Amino acid sequence: MSRRPQVVKIEPIPVAHQLPSGHRYGSARGQIPARAATLVRLETSEGVVGWGEGFGPPGPVVAGVAELRDEVVGQPVDRIVPLVRHILQTGYHRGLGGAHLAALSGVEIALWDAWGRTLGVPVTSLLGGRAREELVPYASTGYVLDHEDGEAAYAAQLETVASDGFPAAKVKLGLGAERDRRRAELAREKLGDDRVLMVDFNGNYTADLAIETLMAIRDLRIAWVEEPVPPEDLDGLARVRAAGVPIATGEALYTRYGFRPVIASQLADVVQPDVAKCGGIAEARVIIDLAHTWNLRVSPHVWGGAVAQAASLQLLAAVPATPHTAVAPQPLWLEFDRGANRLRDDLLVTPIRPVDGVVPVPDGPGLGVEIDEDAVTELRVRTS
Numbered sequence: 001m002s003r004r005p006q007v008v009k010i011e012p013i014p015v016a017h018q019l020p021s022g023h024r025y026g027s028a029r030g031q032i033p034a035r036a037a038t039l040v041r042l043e044t045s046e047g048v049v050g051w052g053e054g055f056g057p058p059g060p061v062v063a064g065v066a067e068l069r070d071e072v073v074g075q076p077v078d079r080i081v082p083l084v085r086h087i088l089q090t091g092y093h094r095g096l097g098g099a100h101l102a103a104l105s106g107v108e109i110a111l112w113d114a115w116g117r118t119l120g121v122p123v124t125s126l127l128g129g130r131a132r133e134e135l136v137p138y139a140s141t142g143y144v145l146d147h148e149d150g151e152a153a154y155a156a157q158l159e160t161v162a163s164d165g166f167p168a169a170k171v172k173l174g175l176g177a178e179r180d181r182r183r184a185e186l187a188r189e190k191l192g193d194d195r196v197l198m199v200d201f202n203g204n205y206t207a208d209l210a211i212e213t214l215m216a217i218r219d220l221r222i223a224w225v226e227e228p229v230p231p232e233d234l235d236g237l238a239r240v241r242a243a244g245v246p247i248a249t250g251e252a253l254y255t256r257y258g259f260r261p262v263i264a265s266q267l268a269d270v271v272q273p274d275v276a277k278c279g280g281i282a283e284a285r286v287i288i289d290l291a292h293t294w295n296l297r298v299s300p301h302v303w304g305g306a307v308a309q310a311a312s313l314q315l316l317a318a319v320p321a322t323p324h325t326a327v328a329p330q331p332l333w334l335e336f337d338r339g340a341n342r343l344r345d346d347l348l349v350t351p352i353r354p355v356d357g358v359v360p361v362p363d364g365p366g367l368g369v370e371i372d373e374d375a376v377t378e379l380r381v382r383t384s
Helices: 058-072 080-090 099-119 150-163 177-191 207-220 234-243 255-264 281-293 306-317 373-379
Strands: 007-018 025-027 030-032 034-044 049-055 134-140 168-172 196-200 222-226 247-249 333-337
Touching (some): 007 058, 007 373, 034 058, 034 099, 049 099, 049 306, 058 099, 080 099, 099 281, 134 196, 177 207, 234 247, 234 255, 281 306
Parallel strands (some): 168 196, 222 247
Antiparallel strands (some): 007 034, 034 049
């Protein structure tokens, strides 16, 4: 038997796109000064390079990737799931959340990319085969801005989404019932009656306040409310069900164990793992399978750079239609962030973009995309 290619090198690369004052955006919890992530560059003994991405501020994620070197270097590149489980089980005392999971997720994605490139097939094929050639995107927009003309700039975001042909959009609320009503009304006005509208509270409410806002906007045909309460408030999540609006959550949950109570108790209608922090592609697939076991919808959180975006596309392309077959009442939505973000727009030779209202799934080997290493060098955060 021929020797399987092994990992010989892992390099964490912190990258950031700084947002100047007056151009920052975010949620009810505040605006961000930069879009930042940690890329993971992995090399094999055959000279194949795989890329991954870990979510969040680079400092602790870079340290986490560096700490994983001894565990990963020397391992066969295809030993992905056993390796990740081993790392989680031996490091159980760290808990199942935070920067070390983002670091592990970035390494895991890079392993999938390298293995796919070694075999000359897309990651979707390694996940069981392609179920679809394209995804339907919804625009993640309507951010809370630091502009003085906040409402005019908010309206401009929505007008751009409509003119770009997105069939759906998600906007940020969580600012109090009165302001939320105004923002939701403006979103419905700019998007029109034929587009799907989601809202996102980013966990900025207690259950009673979330219910107050949802009762105030329910007539605007809200497709789902995302994170109506903080992720740890499972009892509050159950209370919010009284408002009668579908609930989406999961971007701040980690591994199948973090999702288990939400799914098993059916506290959400739409389950949202993030491949760049939940444990990687394989763990996100387990979470999706769990959601389908309880007959829940899925729509992963995708709010990072181009590598995480590409990984999410490969994952979603392999997800079977469930429970429907020929007729899908709702598409398998792909979150498509519309905030200014060079980590999304500039890191690939050919950026991922919607075409005629859909996003084609790359069919090249691995993640199916090619990294622009000059852009990586430009966006790299210098630490010394």
